[in-house]
Amino acid sequence: MLKIEKLHARAGDAExxxxxxxxxxxxxxxxVMGPNGSGKSTLANVLAGRPSVEVTAGKVLFEGRDLTExxxxxxxREGIFLAFQYPxxxxxxxxxxxxxxxxxxxxxxxxxxxxxxxxxxxxxxxxAKLVEMDEALLxxxxxxxxSGGEKKxxxxxxxxxxxxxxxxxxxxxxxxxxxxxxxxxxxxxALRAPDRAMLVITHYQRLLDYIVPxxxxxxxxxxIVRSGGKELAQELEEKGYGWLTEDAA
Amino acid sequence: MAESHSPESxxxxxxxxxxxxxxxQETLPPGLDESTVRFISAQKDEPEWLLEWRLKALRRFxxxxxxxxxxxxxxxxxxxxxxxxxxxxxxxKQQLVESLDDVDPELLSTYEKxxxxxxxxxxxxxxxxxxxxxSVSVGTTFKxxxxxxxxxxxxxxxxxxxxxxxxRQYLGSVVPYSDNFxxxxxxxxxxxGSFAYIPKGVRCPMELSTYFRINAANTGQFERTxxxxxEGAYVSYLEGCTAPMRDENxxxxxxxxxxxxxxxxxxxxxxxxxxxxxKDGKGGIYNFVTKRGACRGKRSKxxxxxxxTGSAITWKYPSCILQGDDSVxxxxxxxxxxxxxxxxxxxxxxxxxKNTKSTILSKGISAGFGQNTYRGLVRVQPKAEGAxxxxxxxxxxxxxxxxxxxxxxxxxxxxxxxVEHEATTSKIGxxxxxxxxxxxxxxxxxxxxIVNGFCKEVLRELPMEFAVEAQKLLGVSLxxxxx
Numbered sequence: 259m260l261k262i263e264k265l266h267a268r269a270g271d272a273e274x275x276x277x278x279x280x281x282x283x284x285x286x287x288x289x290v291m292g293p294n295g296s297g298k299s300t301l302a303n304v305l306a307g308r309p310s311v312e313v314t315a316g317k318v319l320f321e322g323r324d325l326t327e328x329x330x331x332x333x334x335r336e337g338i339f340l341a342f343q344y345p346x347x348x349x350x351x352x353x354x355x356x357x358x359x360x361x362x363x364x365x366x367x368x369x370x371x372x373x374x375x376x377x378x379x380x381x382x383x384x385x386a387k388l389v390e391m392d393e394a395l396l397x398x399x400x401x402x403x404x405s406g407g408e409k410k411x412x413x414x415x416x417x418x419x420x421x422x423x424x425x426x427x428x429x430x431x432x433x434x435x436x437x438x439x440x441x442x443x444x445x446x447x448a449l450r451a452p453d454r455a456m457l458v459i460t461h462y463q464r465l466l467d468y469i470v471p472x473x474x475x476x477x478x479x480x481x482i483v484r485s486g487g488k489e490l491a492q493e494l495e496e497k498g499y500g501w502l503t504e505d506a507a
Numbered sequence: 508m509a510e511s512h513s514p515e516s517x518x519x520x521x522x523x524x525x526x527x528x529x530x531x532q533e534t535l536p537p538g539l540d541e542s543t544v545r546f547i548s549a550q551k552d553e554p555e556w557l558l559e560w561r562l563k564a565l566r567r568f569x570x571x572x573x574x575x576x577x578x579x580x581x582x583x584x585x586x587x588x589x590x591x592x593x594x595x596x597x598x599x600k601q602q603l604v605e606s607l608d609d610v611d612p613e614l615l616s617t618y619e620k621x622x623x624x625x626x627x628x629x630x631x632x633x634x635x636x637x638x639x640x641x642s643v644s645v646g647t648t649f650k651x652x653x654x655x656x657x658x659x660x661x662x663x664x665x666x667x668x669x670x671x672x673x674x675r676q677y678l679g680s681v682v683p684y685s686d687n688f689x690x691x692x693x694x695x696x697x698x699x700g701s702f703a704y705i706p707k708g709v710r711c712p713m714e715l716s717t718y719f720r721i722n723a724a725n726t727g728q729f730e731r732t733x734x735x736x737x738e739g740a741y742v743s744y745l746e747g748c749t750a751p752m753r754d755e756n757x758x759x760x761x762x763x764x765x766x767x768x769x770x771x772x773x774x775x776x777x778x779x780x781x782x783x784x785x786k787d788g789k790g791g792i793y794n795f796v797t798k799r800g801a802c803r804g805k806r807s808k809x810x811x812x813x814x815x816t817g818s819a820i821t822w823k824y825p826s827c828i829l830q831g832d833d834s835v836x837x838x839x840x841x842x843x844x845x846x847x848x849x850x851x852x853x854x855x856x857x858x859x860x861k862n863t864k865s866t867i868l869s870k871g872i873s874a875g876f877g878q879n880t881y882r883g884l885v886r887v888q889p890k891a892e893g894a895x896x897x898x899x900x901x902x903x904x905x906x907x908x909x910x911x912x913x914x915x916x917x918x919x920x921x922x923x924x925x926v927e928h929e930a931t932t933s934k935i936g937x938x939x940x941x942x943x944x945x946x947x948x949x950x951x952x953x954x955x956x957i958v959n960g961f962c963k964e965v966l967r968e969l970p971m972e973f974a975v976e977a978q979k980l981l982g983v984s985l986x987x988x989x990x
Contacts, residue, residue: 306945309935313872334947350960359956360946367947416946464791 274300285452292477298335302428306340324448335367337423341413348400407438414445431465444469463495535596543948564684564694581851659704689760698814700731705740716745730761738769743774759931769804781817791819798825802834810837826855829863836865844877853883858891867898872907880912887924894924902932955982
């Protein structure tokens, strides 16, 4: 589904990714771990097409297509979803309106009929229940005045409504207490499917107790320095990143 | 990596309503002196006192012009206007008609192109339209129905003939002929406009609406509007405008006067979409307007809501004189400047009576090379015990070549007054746009969504159908700014 070869990318003047390789097949959940500044978020932004991140070399293929040729909105409509580390506030735009516009742009692209307001509301309420989100938040402006936990739940809500092919979670666990973490994980696990892949970016092993990955990668110095099964996460928890980053250097 | 777009390029959408109608015009040659004013007055068969009033205004204007006192304090720049080079009279040949069947079909099709078919509106929207085509009203609807309730609503010229006493009583009572440079000019040469009177205790059952349209090349349009809400009356008035594409700058200097007596309420909503000039700043309307409402009675209320997306230059300060005790003034404004548009707009809230209250909510959006200025005065006079004002001025910038400026003036002469002012300036950030795009929403739709969200508190003050139009207009005005 996703194939990354010798990827180099820069954000501003700094080269962050330096020859990254990664392959994710449908149905798989991959965790990407690594110390701060290792390039985890840059990887997420490359996949989603953030304009300020520039791919300088290498290949990023999504279902065989060169992702770098696509605008961010085209990637989204193709089924790439990024749960933001820092979800953005959009004052005055209701959460429901925003999400409906997002869903319908994807449905339109897929040749499906757009949902009307009533059908959409039913769907949104049902999904909100799944992530234990207060329905009142649906009518508030997008992320405006939301607590950190509410913002992250909102990301997961959007993800469950949009049903992407490839979901990228960028430190969705950061700043969450254990209850919120469970809820977020439940939302994510409910989405696991044979035709869907997930890339879970996290700093801590904690999240992986709830979202059990098929593969764990360690990102350091802009490259994947180690890959393994879920036990690698446990090992990292015990030993830290030092022994691996030294290898990378 | 996909090519990134600058948000400011969103500001380049072609003007949609740029067409002219081929209707024969009866036009006065350019020039301004007593004979011009006498001609206009005679065309309208006006009473002597009105001619005298116009002439006083003309003398005052010529005096001001000679002393070169055209106002220059606003943050707008334009070449000096030669007032002798303007033609002050143009009227469609066909005059007031009995029914729509008698209206020149060309005119009707113009309205249809603008999406405001009169008949449709009559039937569907329940809106009475006093359509002003250039200078003379061509059709007034629902008149009979309104008159049943004692509501008078017609063209200004018509009102002068039918209710001269009311006109004489109120004309110039809020904006005197000598008020300012452009008000003087308007008072001397005003062509037509609208008049409405809502009698005591009557709640006007429908929104009154006037569509303006400037159609004759090089002909300034000078509208005069007078609305009077008698004790306990209520009226909601809509004003919306589009204009054909022109190369020459067209001067527009309107005057609007509102009077609210005891317990009366006037809600005045404007969507202004005149030709803003092309993307290089060529052409476009100069919109120099004086709008003022007098809350003359106790517990009266005047509320101005405006969405200003058009015109090359906007100079406009819809104001409230809060004379009656416990009267309320409101100003809700969205002003959008794209390309090379300039807007200097805001309000004046003059608190004279006790416990008077005013609210100012201004949203300025600048894109391209647009310059957007909020200028507002809150004055609390010594006798305005317990006066309260709340002002909020927010600016949104798209790109880095535009400008936003805020000039709040506060003059408080009563120590019991409460005056609050808040101001913010923000930019549509890459983060916001990227977030929307990552959810599959195109950049254009995202900008439109963010801008509409920014203006929401103002837009919700508009009557429903107007709000929908205004939302579209904001999107349209900013489309094409991408890529």
